[in-house]
Amino acid sequence: MSQFDNVSILKQANIYFDGKVTSRAVLFADGSKKTLGIMMPGEFEFGTEQAELMEITAGEVEVLLPGSSDWRTVVGGESFDVPANSSFQIKVKQVTDYCCSYLD
């Protein structure tokens, strides 16, 4: 899907890690939410409350997911799942454009 229709978008961005990670919230009519974001090269750790589907629209990252001891490379067009109430580490290799869906 190249665009989301009939949505609301918050005007103010979320800014993390001195702007190296930024995202914008997109709200759907069914009450669900996604964030569209940009990660600059660097190494970051994120915590989750809800389970997440992280789609990498463009760029390249390595992720260390909960319960795994191996870093996995994820490039544009690929995605990964993160369980609820967990955390994951990410090494951003190239400027990365992502879409994060929050799952029930």
Add this chain to the structure above:
Amino acid sequence: MSQFDNVSILKQANIYFDGKVTSRAVLFADGSKKTLGIMMPGEFEFGTEQAELMEITAGEVEVLLPGSSDWRTVVGGESFDVPANSSFQIKVKQVTDYCCSYLD
């Protein structure tokens, strides 16, 4: 206005200057368009086709507008206009969140 309702948003970001400037297109039902973007600290030059209203949601920039010889400081909550078919220079002092409206 804290959010835009009943809009479409493109999933893929626009990435400029190695990711130091990124933006996302928001399309309105009346056919108008805005972009929501982030600028990292640095110095950039942008060209315009349509006239633009640049609202700084958060952050701090200095702009040199066409026909001016003075840099002007613009901070979160302030805005500036740029004429069509022109260019302007911008020095981003702090990570800056902006909303650009394209005017007829």
